[in-house]
Amino acid sequence: MKFWLSVSFLLFSMTNLAGQLIDKEKLLDYYETQRYAEAAQYLQNIYPEDTKNVKALTQMAYCYMMSGKLPEAEKNYLKVNAIESKNIPVLFSLANINSRRGNTAKSKMYLMEIIELDSLNFSAYKQLAGLGDTPEVKLKYLRKANSLHTTDPDVAYDLSMVYREQKQYQKAYDILQRAIAADRDNFTLQQAQLPLANQLGKYKEVIETGEKLMKENTDVNVINEMGQAYFYLKDYQKCATLFKTLEDLGVHNEGTLYFMALSYRELKEYNKAAEYAKKTIDEGISDHTALYYTALAGIYEQKNQFSDALEAYKRGLTFNTSSTIYYRLGLLYDFNLKQPKNAVIYYNLYLKNKPDPEKEKEQISYAKTRITSLTNPKEVSLK
Structure with missing residues (x-):
């Protein structure tokens, strides 16, 4: 629906700009079939090279960008930017084009211009975070973006991962909690929260959330977190059973084998405990x-x-x-x-x-x- 509204608006705008020069049916066909390169060339043939018409330049730039012709898209957006230097959508497009071409410095420059014009622009901070070249810079922009939109799942996830790496588990947990409260069915955020909940001793929560996630999809990371939670709750049989599932799937590691050894020890199954203690040692030694x-x-x-x-x-x-x-x-x-x-x-x-x-x-x-x-x-x- 939004696509057709955009197309209708585009055709209306272009018709007003070019009078009878534009063949509306032809242009509509280009858009319907996503032949953006042909649409751009069609418009380029109608308008002179030195046109100052902002709407025409913007639409040609957009068509070139959608068709992957980034140099031509940038050329037309730069013309618009020269006429209207404070056009935020155009600055975003220029940032996007340069990011796609690997020119991070230029992309950052345009995003910073946006922030100068709008210091509360969430999207600009979010994109700057993605372009951050150091953990400190990334954290700075993620925190700002999160303060502007606490429930955005992407920012919440990325920011929580940064805090997790810094071992600031409570901060990471709280950030995800706010985003999850706004979207109870976001399983990606809930799964990301499991290891944090384990670190914070919220073992029953890990089990409860893990069981819900397992109904949707059997994930080895969820099994791993649930196994640890069962161990700390002293339910050693369930811990060993879950980690045996991972071993059967061939995705065990030194940590899961260690928990199995400890669980069997607590269950007084000493032969199995010794077996898994040896497996833990072997797993910890690489051939290299x-x-x-x-x-x-x-x-x-x-x-x-x-x-x-x-x-x-x-x-x-x-x-x-x-x-x-x-x-x-x-x-x-x-x-x-x-x-x-x-x-x-x-x-x-x-x-x-x-x-x-x-x-x-x-x-x-x-x-x-x-x-x-x-x-x-x-x-x-x-x-």
């Missing part, structure tokens, strides 16, 4: 942990913090046997710590770990050479 420690040790070496590098390499070995770490330890003991006996030990461990003979041909050869050199220094020197 040794690699991460290798990278950390390398950084320490670059900083000449050799004792820290040694500790990081050895910590990596507790997670996984790694020929790379053995080799790096050999080099570290050899050249930086000046401990030839330990260097030989790790060079040998490197070779015993069966490194790839093709990919590590040079390292293998070098390790063998250093072992010979460090084991028989006199013999090497005579040669």
Whole structure:
């Protein structure tokens, strides 16, 4: 309905502007079939390039924008802006065009102009928040937008997430509560509120809201929050049952397995408790942990913090046997710590770990050479 009213208004305006020059039926057909590029070109052919007619320029700019021809849209909106510099809808369009083109600085500039003209413009603050390049800037504009429209779901959600990251759980919860009060069927906001309610000890509320949400859609995040709430309410059987559901779905993690271990312990099912305690440990160890420690040790070496590098390499070995770490330890003991006996030990461990003979041909050869050199220094020197 709104679309047809807009089209009717557009045709009426354009007819008044151009008299008998505009073919109303043709233009209407362009709009009905959403052929905005053809509509823009049609209007462009009717009006001269240097026209100062604001309504004509605005409609051409709009058609170009709707057709995705953003440079042409911006060109026409800029003409309007030059004639009417305080036209807020035009400034919004220019901000939108530049945002879509990735020109954040220009988009911000137009939005700031809008705020100068209207310091209570909710949409401008909301868009500025989305363009914020730091958490502080984003928070500033979200707070302002939320103060102007406390029930806007998008702003309430984004602002609550910022507060949640800052561990300001009560603020985050209250912001969502106001928005939810205005829209009791907004399940996105209710789901976002669940972890906050858990943090605030509102466990019965988590269960009640979670059960309502589960009737609409089975969501693993809701199950996770409900499982935690049951644990803190000391209903360990329901906690274990819910988290077993996640395990069966293959979406368990270190945290859910940990809660299962604790729940089975409280239920005095010690075999299961031990089983899930081991699973928790395994889940907490990544296949890449040794690699991460290798990278950390390398950084320490670059900083000449050799004792820290040694500790990081050895910590990596507790997670996984790694020929790379053995080799790096050999080099570290050899050249930086000046401990030839330990260097030989790790060079040998490197070779015993069966490194790839093709990919590590040079390292293998070098390790063998250093072992010979460090084991028989006199013999090497005579040669």
